[in-house]
Amino acid sequence: MEYKAPIGVKIDLETGVILDAKKLVRRLSDLKGYFLDEKAYEELLKDDPVVYEVYAIEQEEKDGDLNFATTVLYPGKVGNEFFFTKGHYHSKADRAEIYYAIKGRGGMLLQTPEGKAEWIPMEPGTVVYVPPYWAHRTVNTGDEPFIFLAIYPADAGHDYGSIKGKGFSKLVVEADGDVKVIDNPKWKV
Numbered sequence: 001m002e003y004k005a006p007i008g009v010k011i012d013l014e015t016g017v018i019l020d021a022k023k024l025v026r027r028l029s030d031l032k033g034y035f036l037d038e039k040a041y042e043e044l045l046k047d048d049p050v051v052y053e054v055y056a057i058e059q060e061e062k063d064g065d066l067n068f069a070t071t072v073l074y075p076g077k078v079g080n081e082f083f084f085t086k087g088h089y090h091s092k093a094d095r096a097e098i099y100y101a102i103k104g105r106g107g108m109l110l111q112t113p114e115g116k117a118e119w120i121p122m123e124p125g126t127v128v129y130v131p132p133y134w135a136h137r138t139v140n141t142g143d144e145p146f147i148f149l150a151i152y153p154a155d156a157g158h159d160y161g162s163i164k165g166k167g168f169s170k171l172v173v174e175a176d177g178d179v180k181v182i183d184n185p186k187w188k189v
């Protein structure tokens with residue numbers, strides 16, 4: 001039997017960076033069609049800000065193994081909609097996941113394939129259990145980077161297609177200085 005070597009790495013709790021991890025950068029231009037206010041999107045696209053970065057330590061896509069990654073989700077809005085991650089189901093849809101919030105303020109929008117949505121606010125210390133079959137997207141509702149750790153099966157994969165096409169049934173927006181979770185006017189089952 002060949003055993004894999006254990007690894008120990010450090011998350012910089014101020015920046016979310018994991019040294020030697022695979023870094024992924026998502027800019028606003030990578031999120032075309034995701035936000036409701038298309039005019040505000042085009043306006044902000046002139047600067048094409050970084051919306052989030054992911055630092056991932058990933059294994060081969062095998063049953064039983066685990067990946068983990070930090071995400072640094074920057075503060076910002078498109079119109080009144082807070083910056084968010086693309087959101088996805090897992091390609092192996094029954095794979096669950098754990099998130100642990102490290103810094104900043106935000107939350108997770110989850111949704112079943114039938115469109116039943118849940119909003120879970122997150123602050124440093126919050127653990128979120130993402131059950132099998134739920135799509136999940138994180139949202140930064142604060143004014144500093146929202147940083148969290150995700151731990152997920154190595155064979156979970158990402159299914160972005162369904163969310164890219166239809167979005168979530170709810171939107172997380174700022175209204176009168178408050179965070180509001182409202183119905184997505186463009187949502188259809």
Ligand SMILES: O=C(CO)[C@@H](O)[C@H](O)[C@H](O)COP(=O)(O)O
Binds near residue numbers: 069071136156158
């Ligand atoms: O849920 C996972 C992995 O299953 C997270 O590591 C996200 O991949 C990351 O927060 C970026 O979000 P997406 O762009 O992948 O939706």
Ligand SMILES: [Fe+2]
Binds near residue numbers: 136
């Ligand atoms: Fe996931």
